[in-house]
Every structure is written in structure tokens, then in C-alpha cells.
Amino acid sequence: MVVPILLAITGAPWEAEVVRRAERAPGLRVVRRCVDMADVLAAAGSGQARAVLLAEDLPRLTADAVAALQARRIAVIALIDPAGPPDGPGGMPGSEDRLSRMGIERILPADAGPEDLGRAITDAVDAGPPVITSHFAGGFVPTPGPVAAAEPTRYDELSGTGRLIAVWGPTGAPGRSTVAVGLATELAAAGVSTLLADADVYGGTVAQLLGMLDETSGLAAAARSAGSGSLDVPVLARQARQVDPHLLVLTGLSRADRWTELRPSAIEAVWSTARSLAPCTIVDVGFCLESDEEISFDTLAPRRNGATLVTLEAADEIIVVGSADPVGLTRLIRALHDLRSVVPSATTRAVVNRVRSGSLGSSPGDAAAEALGRYAGVKPSALLPFDQAACDAALSHGRSLAEAAKSSRLRKGLQQLASNVTTDLLT
Incomplete structure (x- = not known):
């Protein structure tokens, strides 16, 4: 089975390399490259993709947008800069923690190889939307x-x-x-x-x-x-x-x-x-x-x-x-x-x-x-x-x-x- 995916990595310094690896990843087919979250939502609404691979700093990336994609049964996978700091400025949560709070469960380093990308995306599609659980009180x-x-x-x-x-x-x-x-x-x-x-x-x-x-x-x-x-x-x-x-x-x-x-x-x-x-x-x-x-x-x-x-x-x-x-x-x-x-x-x-x-x-x-x-x-x-x-x-x-x-x-x-x-x- 070939999974059609959307790419939304505009502006990242490693954009070109990620695009090449995604196109070589087994079991994946890039159907569209999007420039921001609005473009992703528009493409998702057309039903042409089952997953989206996006950068951590994609413009207009919010928990509402992630929930909207998951409501359409579209898997969301995020890429983070492996060279970035573990925590944000002023004690703010790091990229992985922040993305997790948006509801994104699959987070990979931007230097992940084609095989890792293909496996993570197909697994996410097969698993379906995440189950939301309550926090510890x-x-x-x-x-x-x-x-x-x-x-x-x-x-x-x-x-x-x-x-x-x-x-x-x-x-x-x-x-x-x-x-x-x-x-x-x-x-x-x-x-x-x-x-x-x-x-x-x-x-x-x-x-x-x-x-x-x-x-x-x-x-x-x-x-x-x-x-x-x-x-x-x-x-x-x-x-x-x-x-x-x-x-x-x-x-x-x-x-x-x-x-x-x-x-x-x-x-x-x-x-x-x-x-x-x-x-x-x-x-x-x-x-x-x-x-x-x-x-x-x-x-x-x-x-x-x-x-x-x-x-x-x-x-x-x-x-x-x-x-x-x-x-x-x-x-x-x-x-x-x-x-x-x-x-x-x-x-x-x-x-x-x-x-x-x-x-x-x-x-x-x-x-x-x-x-x-x-x-x-x-x-x-x-x-x-x-x-x-x-x-x-x-x-x-x-x-x-x-x-x-x-x-x-x-x-x-x-x-x-x-x-x-x-x-x-x-x-």
C-alpha cells in the first residue's frame, strides 16, 4: 500500500534534504508541498492525502489545526531540528514537548532516513487518530x-x-x-x-x-x-x-x-x-x-x-x-x-x-x-x-x-x- 502524504516544511534549512528523503521513502507518495497550515488544511479537505509531514515551526500550526486534521483521519507527523536546544527560551517547553501538547504523537528528527520516515508514517496511518487521556491530577x-x-x-x-x-x-x-x-x-x-x-x-x-x-x-x-x-x-x-x-x-x-x-x-x-x-x-x-x-x-x-x-x-x-x-x-x-x-x-x-x-x-x-x-x-x-x-x-x-x-x-x-x-x- 502506498500512502499519499502532504509535505509542509517551507522555510526550514533542511527542507530540500527532507523532500528528497521523503520522495525516496518506501511506501510513500508525495502528492503536494504546502507553504503553511492554511494550505495544509485546504489540501486535506480535498481528500488527496492520508498523512502530513510538517516542520515544527510551520506558520499557523496550532492544536486546533492538528485536531482538524485528525478529525479527517489524517496522521500528523512532525520533524524537529536535531541541533535545536532541548528547552525553549526563558524556560519555555522544548519543541518536542510543545508539539506533544498540540496532540502530535509522532515526532521525528529532521535527519531521519527514508526508511525511518516511511515506517513512522505508515505506522501512524495504520494506528489511526490518537486517544486523548486525562492528565495526572x-x-x-x-x-x-x-x-x-x-x-x-x-x-x-x-x-x-x-x-x-x-x-x-x-x-x-x-x-x-x-x-x-x-x-x-x-x-x-x-x-x-x-x-x-x-x-x-x-x-x-x-x-x-x-x-x-x-x-x-x-x-x-x-x-x-x-x-x-x-x-x-x-x-x-x-x-x-x-x-x-x-x-x-x-x-x-x-x-x-x-x-x-x-x-x-x-x-x-x-x-x-x-x-x-x-x-x-x-x-x-x-x-x-x-x-x-x-x-x-x-x-x-x-x-x-x-x-x-x-x-x-x-x-x-x-x-x-x-x-x-x-x-x-x-x-x-x-x-x-x-x-x-x-x-x-x-x-x-x-x-x-x-x-x-x-x-x-x-x-x-x-x-x-x-x-x-x-x-x-x-x-x-x-x-x-x-x-x-x-x-x-x-x-x-x-x-x-x-x-x-x-x-x-x-x-x-x-x-x-x-x-x-x-x-x-x-x-
Whole structure:
């Protein structure tokens, strides 16, 4: 069998020699030479190749581009300069490490002979797309002293795998961000090192709720690092902001029109790295589960809801938030059914927010629990009371409920929810 391949080695000093060796390699046939990653993707879309041999410094080489090629079942093999330094400048990861983080498993020195090239490429084609596995989990040890201290945070590996918990809910602002922030701050107050991330592509508010400036998105910066293959635990921690001895925050997008910065493959890499940073990662995601972009456009087009979908698929548990009124409960019940169709294996925990007397009668908690049991087949894990005064106090000071309204009923409800999550973390 002869494997048709693409060559993308433009600009490398050893380009001519690699081309000659590739053309002599047994079992290979060079069908096209490409000048950059855009040219590679265009050629791959035509279906004329089964593998691509590229240089480590190819322009526009990102994890998204590698994932797009692998989605078309095209093997990706990278060549690195054997004379290059083992590590990048300033302690940055070396070429091989950076390419591996992009999802490239087959990496060869540029001086590999024709037989080695032929064998590596045919083996990669026969093996198929790589299987993505989770990283080993660790935890961060907070820096003593004030949050603004200049000393870097230390990191110690912990046994086990860090958990990823997504906080999601239907449209209508049922209080997803309030629950996400409250849960994260309560876990941190209980001594659980926690990473809170804002991945809402329609209007993230985590930074505002905690009184943080949001001109620069920590999550977008982490996604860019993941795309370039330079994301690791220390880099992710630097892009997050420490607001509590046990709490790091990845701020979200300051404007909804920046959603293209959160590519699904990059977000998936961020969550994988986050499992090595903290025992628990809480992610606030957008409401929409639609994936019509895949139908309306080419499959390589960006997907606005891709960050939400990949987060829900990667999550160990999904907390589904709805509001305690007839409209909110109807949306919550439908949302639970929709979620099961999108992520059938999801472990969910239903939370009813803003429980108050009024439209649900004199026993709103019982009414909400009965409706969820009858129409969704679930019991609410938490019934959070409506406490506007506590929320106003926290928002006006840019603080969590644990700081601004310690004795509020809502804070006590979130404490109980965090206690349940902590119990699951320890089992």
C-alpha cells in the first residue's frame, strides 16, 4: 500500500534534504508541498492525502489545526531540528514537548532516513487518530501572605484525578453564575483548592461578581497557550488570578463577540491541564446546547457553543440550575431532558434557585421537588432560597456571599451544596 502524504516544511534549512528523503521513502507518495497550515488544511479537505509531514515551526500550526486534521483521519507527523536546544527560551517547553501538547504523537528528527520516515508514517496511518487521556491530577499550594504578593505559587502533585464540575442551566438567567461563584468560594473556604473558570460565551459575569477587572480574559489566554502547545500547570496558574488562599479564577470574555477565542479543542486542553492544577475545577458555562453550526457550515468552521458542549462532555458532574417559578421549572425540566440527549452519560445534580412563596404556593420547595420528580425523574440536590438582600450586598462590594453575607440563608444553602460536593470528592 502506498500512502499519499502532504509535505509542509517551507522555510526550514533542511527542507530540500527532507523532500528528497521523503520522495525516496518506501511506501510513500508525495502528492503536494504546502507553504503553511492554511494550505495544509485546504489540501486535506480535498481528500488527496492520508498523512502530513510538517516542520515544527510551520506558520499557523496550532492544536486546533492538528485536531482538524485528525478529525479527517489524517496522521500528523512532525520533524524537529536535531541541533535545536532541548528547552525553549526563558524556560519555555522544548519543541518536542510543545508539539506533544498540540496532540502530535509522532515526532521525528529532521535527519531521519527514508526508511525511518516511511515506517513512522505508515505506522501512524495504520494506528489511526490518537486517544486523548486525562492528565495526572495535582493541586496548588497557595502563596502565604497577601494575594498581591510577588512570590509565585508552588505546586505539589496530589494523588488521584482532579474533578471537573460544570454549572449549567437553561436560558432565562436562573442564577448559574451565582451558584458557580458561591460553590467555588465555599469549597475554598472549606480548604479545598479550587479553580473557578468563566466559560460563558454569551455573557460571563464571574469577574464582576468578584470585583475583578475583566479587560484581559484568563480563559482566553489559557486557550491561546493551549493552541500553541505551551500550556502546562504553571502557565495555567499564571493566567489565573488568586483571590483567596485556596481559590484561583480564570476570568471570562469581556465581550460576547470574542467567542471565537474559545475553540473547543483548546478548551478541552485547558480542562485537562486544570485537573493537574486543583482537586476541583468549577466551570460556569453558557445556556445554549445547539450545534447547528455543524450543519450550516463546513465542519472546520468555529462553533459558538463548542466550548459549552466540550465542557459538559468532559465534566465529571453537571450542576443544572433552574429558578423556582412556573416558567423556570418548565425550562429546567426541558433542560434536563435536552442535556440527557446531548450528554447521555452525564452525572447531574439539579439545583432549584430563588425558592420563595408566591407563584408556587405556600410550600414552594415541596412544589418544585414534586414537579421535578414527576416530569424529570430527579430529586433536587439543593433548594436555594431567594435572598435578594444578600445578593445585592455581595454584588455592591464585589465580594462572595461568604464575605459579604455570612449569615444569609442563601449562603447556608450554598454551604450545604458545597458540603455534598466535598463528600463526593473524598469518596
